[in-house]
Amino acid sequence: MTASFVSLGLEADRxxxxxxxxxxxxxxxTDARTEIFMLRPPGGGTTxxxxxxxxxxxxxxxxxxxxxxLGLRNVAFEVHDVQAAVDHxxxxxxxxxxxxxxxxxxxxxxxxxxPKESSSRWPSTSRSRGNVMSTTVTDEQVQALxxxxxxxxxxxxxxxxxxxxxxxxxxxxxHQRRMVSLRAEGVIAxxxxxxxxTVAGVAIMTVPAEEAAEIMAEDPxxxxxxxxxEINPCHGFxxxxxxx
Numbered sequence: 465m466t467a468s469f470v471s472l473g474l475e476a477d478r479x480x481x482x483x484x485x486x487x488x489x490x491x492x493x494t495d496a497r498t499e500i501f502m503l504r505p506p507g508g509g510t511t512x513x514x515x516x517x518x519x520x521x522x523x524x525x526x527x528x529x530x531x532x533x534l535g536l537r538n539v540a541f542e543v544h545d546v547q548a549a550v551d552h553x554x555x556x557x558x559x560x561x562x563x564x565x566x567x568x569x570x571x572x573x574x575x576x577x578x579p580k581e582s583s584s585r586w587p588s589t590s591r592s593r594g595n596v597m598s599t600t601v602t603d604e605q606v607q608a609l610x611x612x613x614x615x616x617x618x619x620x621x622x623x624x625x626x627x628x629x630x631x632x633x634x635x636x637x638x639h640q641r642r643m644v645s646l647r648a649e650g651v652i653a654x655x656x657x658x659x660x661x662t663v664a665g666v667a668i669m670t671v672p673a674e675e676a677a678e679i680m681a682e683d684p685x686x687x688x689x690x691x692x693x694e695i696n697p698c699h700g701f702x703x704x705x706x707x708x
Contacts, residue, residue: 474512476696477502479677483519495519501674512539613699616653617676620696621664626689638684639691643667651679654706664691673697 483497497519503512516522626632643665646652654668664685669676677695685691 474503616700617669617673618696618698619667620694622692624692
């Protein structure tokens with residue numbers, strides 16, 4: 465569900481879990497646990513809070529519930545020019561965001577930023593800087609590539625305050641074994657350790673952002689406070705790989 469709102473242009477802010485006596489008292493249940501995802505609109509503004517219970521299990525709702533039934537939840541977005549938004553989306557639709565007319569776009573690439581200029585104003589030729597950019601790419605080629613995009617999750621690991629704690633080397637070795645195991649199992653598609661005093665590594669994960677966050681929360685270095693993990697939904701192109 466979070467990914468749906470992100471695809472509309474909202475930005476994932478943070479994720480948290482709530483449990484204990486306070487939650488039990490508020491909702492009138494025992495031993496409950498809920499996960500809360502916070503999203504914000506680009507540029508700031510009212511924060512949207514999505515929650516889902518992990519304990520107890522969800523109860524099935526009525527498929528024929530009327531709009532005024534107590535307990536139903538809905539959210540509405542203000543659009544200044546609906547037809548313009550629809551026309552903009554229809555004229556620049558790609559396979560991965562065609563179902564959402566509100567998706568903000570830049571050259572056929574979905575983003576969480578504000579409206580950008582049309583891809584038709586991109587230069588039709590690229591400027592060569594040495595041998596780095598010598599291939600001419602058309603708007604049609606960009607659109608064709610964008611249509612192949614699939615959702616992934618970007619995990620960015622930052623060094624935390626406990627990086628040099630006692631036993632750090634042993635914990636980091638456990639972290640390395642776990643990351644390589646996730647790579648072998650296909651959960652991590654690309655794994656990139658980073659030589660930096662602030663960033664520890666980057667991973668492209670093949671699971672949704674919510675699942676990626678749960679997986680990385682159990683990382684030995686994250687649990688020990690040696691690292692902090694930031695998860696963001698992203699899109700990539702299947703078949704891309706690092707050169708040998």
